[in-house]
Amino acid sequence: MPEFRYVNGIRIFGFPDKASLINYVQGKNEILVAVNAEKIKNADQELKDVINKNIGYPDGVGAVWALGQKGIKNVAKIPGVELWLEFVEKHYLKKSFYFIGAREEIIQSTVDKLNEEYPGINLAGYRNGYIKPHEMEDLFHDIQIKKPDYVFVAMGSPAQERLMMRLSEIHPAIYIGLGGSFDIYSGKTKRAPQFLIDLKLEWFYRLVTEPKRLKRQLKLVGFVKNMILKKY
Missing domain, CATH: 3.40.50 (Rossmann fold)
Structure with missing residues (x-):
């Protein structure tokens, strides 16, 4: 398992x-x-x-x-x-x-x-x-x-x-x-280029191509903070 x-x-x-x-x-x-x-x-x-x-x-x-x-x-x-x-x-x-x-x-x-x-x-x-x-x-x-x-x-x-x-x-x-x-x-939506996927920046590509995602991404600041502080 x-x-x-x-x-x-x-x-x-x-x-x-x-x-x-x-x-x-x-x-x-x-x-x-x-x-x-x-x-x-x-x-x-x-x-x-x-x-x-x-x-x-x-x-x-x-x-x-x-x-x-x-x-x-x-x-x-x-x-x-x-x-x-x-x-x-x-x-x-x-x-x-x-x-x-x-x-x-x-x-x-x-x-x-x-x-x-x-x-x-x-x-x-x-x-x-x-x-x-x-x-x-x-x-x-x-x-x-x-x-x-x-x-x-x-x-x-x-x-x-x-x-x-x-x-x-x-x-x-x-x-x-x-x-x-x-x-x-x-083919309706384009995925990030492979080099950005390899750099773990696919989220950034989606943010640039879909600006409406900004509000959702900003909410994840709390996730990063909790990870840094090891609250999870």
């Missing part, structure tokens, strides 16, 4: 690379939750409970920093935007997949690209992330009937975690929350 630590009440597992995480979850029907500095600082008790009952993994440099400070040194940052495609690459001819999230044109572009890049992919179903209350039962029924092995949910946090918890209660599978991953995969 990989090492884990609790950071501000959130259990985070430290994996040395993506392959270790992928191998660890095989045969387990769990929810994989990407943990970053924002979640560590702002998660409410409901979200913490979801993470702690499942598998929280370090999606951001803040989570890696926190685990290192607590004694787990060989920890990789595992971006959710890359992780889900690793699962697809490894299992697309053997396992079935269900995709939920983003706007209709984005999810359709995502599915079209998946079919092109992974011919023969076992696509159990998909739908956009704008689920009206009266549509929820239809989604539950579809999941129960099609019984996918993997369910990817790209709706942003904590909405995606809440939905994954509800779905996991009616159908056991591997669930992964993906935030804006479909936007990036479909």
Whole structure:
């Protein structure tokens, strides 16, 4: 079992690379939750409970920093935007997949690209992330009937975690929350250049290209302060 630590009440597992995480979850029907500095600082008790009952993994440099400070040194940052495609690459001819999230044109572009890049992919179903209350039962029924092995949910946090918890209660599978991953995969949003990713400055690129994120980033000053003071 990989090492884990609790950071501000959130259990985070430290994996040395993506392959270790992928191998660890095989045969387990769990929810994989990407943990970053924002979640560590702002998660409410409901979200913490979801993470702690499942598998929280370090999606951001803040989570890696926190685990290192607590004694787990060989920890990789595992971006959710890359992780889900690793699962697809490894299992697309053997396992079935269900995709939920983003706007209709984005999810359709995502599915079209998946079919092109992974011919023969076992696509159990998909739908956009704008689920009206009266549509929820239809989604539950579809999941129960099609019984996918993997369910990817790209709706942003904590909405995606809440939905994954509800779905996991009616159908056991591997669930992964993906935030804006479909936007990036479909080409709607550009990811940071690789050299900035290597320099751990992907957050800076997103701030420059999405100035509306400034308010969210400023809230993380408290995270940095608490890390420096070792309050987590």
